[in-house]
Every structure is written in structure tokens, then in C-alpha cells.
Amino acid sequence: MGSGGHAKVIVATARAAGLLVAGLFDERPERHGSHVLGAPVVGTVAALREGARAVVAIGDNAVRHQVAGQLTAAAWTSVVHPRASVAEGVEVGEGAVVFALANVQPGASIGAHAILNSSCVVDHDCRVGAFAHVAPGAVLAGGVTVGEGSLIGSGATVLPGRRVGRWCRVGAGAVVTKDVPDSATVVGVPAREA
Numbered sequence: 001m002g003s004g005g006h007a008k009v010i011v012a013t014a015r016a017a018g019l020l021v022a023g024l025f026d027e028r029p030e031r032h033g034s035h036v037l038g039a040p041v042v043g044t045v046a047a048l049r050e051g052a053r054a055v056v057a058i059g060d061n062a063v064r065h066q067v068a069g070q071l072t073a074a075a076w077t078s079v080v081h082p083r084a085s086v087a088e089g090v091e092v093g094e095g096a097v098v099f100a101l102a103n104v105q106p107g108a109s110i111g112a113h114a115i116l117n118s119s120c121v122v123d124h125d126c127r128v129g130a131f132a133h134v135a136p137g138a139v140l141a142g143g144v145t146v147g148e149g150s151l152i153g154s155g156a157t158v159l160p161g162r163r164v165g166r167w168c169r170v171g172a173g174a175v176v177t178k179d180v181p182d183s184a185t186v187v188g189v190p191a192r193e194a
Contacts, residue, residue, distance in 0.1 A: 001048075001067055003031050003041045007057035011037045013081045013099055014055075024057070045071060053077040055095055056113055061149045061167075065131045068095060068113050076112070084116070093130065102134075111148070120152075129166065138170075147182065156191075 003026040011021050015037075023042035026032070031041045045067070048054065054074035058064045068076075076095035080086055084102040092098065093112035101119040104110070108122050111130035116122060121139040128134060129148035138152045141159050146152060147166035158164060158176040168180050171187030171194070180186050185194045 001025050001045055001054065001071070002057035003028075003034065003036050004058070006059035007036050009099060010055055010057040010079060010097055011039050013097060014079050016081050016083070016100070017079055018082075019079065022052075048073050051075050055079055055097060059115070059133070061131050061133055061151060064113055065149060068131075105142075123160075135172070 003024045007024055014021050021039040023040050024036055025043060025045045025048055026041050027044050032043055034041045050073045052074060055077060056064045056067050058067060078092045078094060078096045080098040081100040083100045084098045086098060086104045087106040089106060090104050091109040093110055095113040096110050098116045099118045102116040104122045105124040107125035110116060110128045111132060113131050114128050115133040117134060118136045120134045122128060123140055123142040125143045126140045127145045129146055131149045132146045134152045135154040137155045139157045143161045144158045145163040147164060149166060150164050150168040152170045153172035155172055156170045156174045162176050163179045164170060165180055165182035167183050169185040170176060174187050174191040175189045177190040186192060187194045
């Protein structure tokens with residue numbers, strides 16, 4: 001579901017993982033009949049077959065959460081790029097995506113519909129909540145918890161054992177040295193509420 005820039009990366013990742021991308025679905029009629037990396041945009045999500053394997057290919061965490069909640073016909077599938085390093089035993093939730101060069105260490109768990117973007121690091125025993133997004137180059141040191149729907153910005157670092165609450169935003173390049181409360185936005189080095 002979705003046919004924008006994030007969908008483009010998911011199509012490429014799915015193909016690299018050996019999956020066939022039969023089509024994309026988008027609520028915007030002007031997108032119907034177009035293609036994303038050769039994959040056709042076939043219609044609205046109402047056209048999705050019951051039990052079809054699907055991923056919500058929308059980068060915005062809140063919109064991805066909304067769309068996933070509306071679709072009961074889909075059989076959610078996770079997509080992991082073959083050039084991602086995902087340790088044995090790591091739990092990857094349904095509908096989650098792990099892009100190229102992401103590094104996920106033992107004991108980590110990735111929630112449903114979460115995004116681990118290119119070249120991010122999720123160290124041992126981290127918990128990434130459902131609908132969260134760890135952006136390119138971000139680093140979660142050991143034992144970090146990222147709550148549902150939170151965004152860890154590009155190049156940000158969360159120090160060991162810290163907790164980032166639900167629906168937070170950690171700015172690009174920020175260094176989180178203290179726990180972040182739910183719904184907060186933090187920026188800077190060290191990270192402070194904006």
C-alpha cells in the first residue's frame with residue numbers, strides 16, 4: 001500500500017529478497033495506471049485480495065498506523081534486504097521492513113510495521129516498537145527501547161539502556177543521553193526537548 005518514495009525502496013528491497021511485487025495500491029486515483037520501478041499501481045486498497053501478502057509502503061508513521069488498522073484483508077509480511085545483517089533469533093514483526101546494510105544484533109525485537117532504514121544499527125537487546133522508524137545511519141546502542149510510532153532521525157544516537165517513549169521524534173544527529181517521555185521531540189547534543 002502506497003506508491004511514493006518509500007514504496008520505491010520497499011519494491012527494490014522486496015525484489016532483492018526474491019519476492020515478486022504483483023502491484024501497488026494507492027488511494028490517489030491520479031496514481032492508478034502508473035508504475036513504481038516497473039510495478040503497476042493497480043487501484044485502491046479496496047482491490048486488495050483477501051489474504052494477499054502485503055506491506056504498508058508509507059514512510060509517515062502515523063499514516064502507516066492508520067492504513068494498517070483499516071486493512072483486515074491483508075496477510076502482513078515482513079521484508080528484509082539480503083544485505084541487511086539480522087542476527088539469529090531476532091524477532092521481526094509482521095509488516096516490518098529492514099533495508100540494506102541495517103545491522104540488527106542478538107536479542108533485539110522489531111515491532112509490527114516498523115522501519116529499520118539503510119545503514120542503521122540496532123544493537124543487542126533493543127526493542128523497537130510497532131510503527132517506529134529508525135532512519136538511515138541512526139544508532140541504537142544496547143538495551144534501548146523505542147516506543148510505538150517514534151522516529152529516530154538520520155544519524156541520531158541513543159545511548160545504552162535509554163528509553164524513547166511512544167510517538168516521539170528524535171532529531172537528525174541528536175544524541176539521546178536521558179530517557180525521552182511520550183510524544184516529545186528532542187534535538188541536539190545532548191538531546192533536549194524542542
